[in-house]
Amino acid sequence: MSFRQGITNLSRHATPSEISKYALKASSASAVSSTRPGDYVSRNASTVPPVTQNSVGSKGPTAMVLMNMGGPSTTDEVGDFLSRLFQDGDLIPLGRLQNYLGKFISARRTPKIKKQYAEIGGGSPIRKWSEHQGAEMCKILDKISPDTAPHKPYVAFRYASPLTEDMYERLFQDGFGKGRGGRAVAFTQYPQYSCSTTGSSLNELWKWRNRLEGKRASGEVDPEGAIKWSVIDRWPAHSGLIEAFATNIENTLSTYPVEKRDKVVLLFSAHSLPMSVVNRGDPYPSEVAATVYAVMQRLGFSNPYRLVWQSQVGPQPWLGAQTQFTVEEYIKKGQTDLTLIPIAFTSDHIETLYELDKEIIGEANEPGLKRVESMNGNPIFIQALADIAKAHLESHTSCSAQMLLRCPGCTSERCLGSKQFFAAQQERL
Structure with a gap:
């Protein structure tokens, strides 16, 4: 089946062209220098010089758009x-x-x-860390992927500033799109794919693309000179991500007495999902589990561990066991040496700084209950972002084959339209 036929027949699933397989090797990077929070915000992508290339033929510059849920800065x-x-x-x-x-x-x-x-300080630090991670990743990309340089960092949050529509306007200001072409990569910062997170962010990107330079703006589905988009839609078991998690865990375990160290229970905590979403066929639980298992392999299965779930909202059933319940029950059973690992988050925000640190660790008041540091400015993690981006740019694919497979119970026309759009971008790369 051709790629075009795959797009046309995309109802429950689609079969795209064969996507190249590649192996990625984690490498270390120099430590990130200490910078005040306000310094990160000044690295706004809108200060980057305008694009000068024609809409066809040039591989650079490349807009690298880090996508996440976001959080209120104040x-x-x-x-x-x-x-x-x-x-x-x-x-x-x-x-x-x-x-x-x-x-x-x-x-x-x-x-x-x-x-x-x-x-937790009057606001979420997620924008600070996202802008820092993007800027540092692009510095590395300029060195390891010169054909697609310069790489320009952008952040698009789903629920907080900078919103997706704000990011798109910055792309225009910097000379991308609106008849001038240019390449942009939507790089999800949810390592494990869920329709509720990555899917929602991509649906929002697709909506604003249509409004600002698609059919609703120009009357054409794919007007000439529009931005060429591709997507890094998941990376749950990338070797650099696994190494960053494992190193942080080892650092935390080293703070326990030697005689207790291998008996500490590792609790990998991820944001939960409503069971209605899970039962629809969402891949998130299995991809989170894949991350956990890969981390434990890297650690040599040195400790007992469990995957638990946090942040349930509302009365309907959610995926469990809940993190707080698990901690309370283990402490009742006498297991007080516990380490919490935020396995689905790439930077600190309210779920780590308040829910884990204050509600769970603070209220338990057990010296053996600790939390592993989030990725934040971890140089191993930032190198991994660059390695993932480089491999994606070299693959010449618009998205993964897995992204095009809809959940068995999916009935969302918005989801279908978004997947069709990103699949169709393959012919423009």
Whole structure:
């Protein structure tokens, strides 16, 4: 079946052209220098010189767009952040009354969540770390992938500034698109794919592309000179990611007495999903489990471990066992040496700094209960981002074959349209 036929027949699934297989090797990088939080924000992609290449033929410059959920940088942004989050049916499905219930729930929760953000410094550090990771990754890419240089970092958050539409306008300001062409890579910062996270972010990107330079803007599905998009949609077992996690775990284990070290229980904690999403066939649980198993292989299965789930919201059933319940039960059983590992997060935010550190570790008040450091500025992790991006650029593929396979129970036309769009970009690369 041809690639075009695969797109046409994409209902429950599609078969794209064969995607090249490659092996990636983790390598170390020099340590990241200490910088004040405000210094990261100044690295805004809008300061990058305009694109000068023609819309056809040049491999660079390349826009590298790191996509994530985001978080409010100040407590004043909490209300808008929660409103967008609870109105996203891909993340928290509330049915036909999604917009109404989303606004109602967010308004009820805003005062409480504001207090939580106030306790972790007045806002989320996720923008700081995302901009830092993107800037450092692009420095490495300029050296290891000169054909696609210069690489220009952008951040697109789903629920907080900079939003996807803001990022797209910055691309225009920097000379990409609107008849001038250019290459952009949407690089999800959720290592494990879920329709609720990566899928939602890509659906949002597809929506704004259509509005700003697609059919709704020009009358054409794929106007000449539009930005050429490709997607890095998952990387749950990449060797660099695994090495970064394993190194952080080893650093934390080294703080326990030698006689206790191999008896510490490792609790890998990931954001949970509603069971309705899991039962629909979402790949997230299996991909998180793949990350956990690869990390334990790298550690030589040195410790007992469990995969647990956090951040349940609302009354409907969610994937468990819940992290807090697990910690409480183990402590009751006398197992007080426990290490929490945020396995699905690439930087600190409220789920690590408040939920894990304050609600679970702080309330338990057990000296043997600790948390492994998040990726943040980890140079091994940033090198891994660059290695993943380089391999993707060399593969000349618009997305993975796995991304094109819809969940067995998927009925979302938005999801279908988004997948068809990114699959069709293959012919433009």
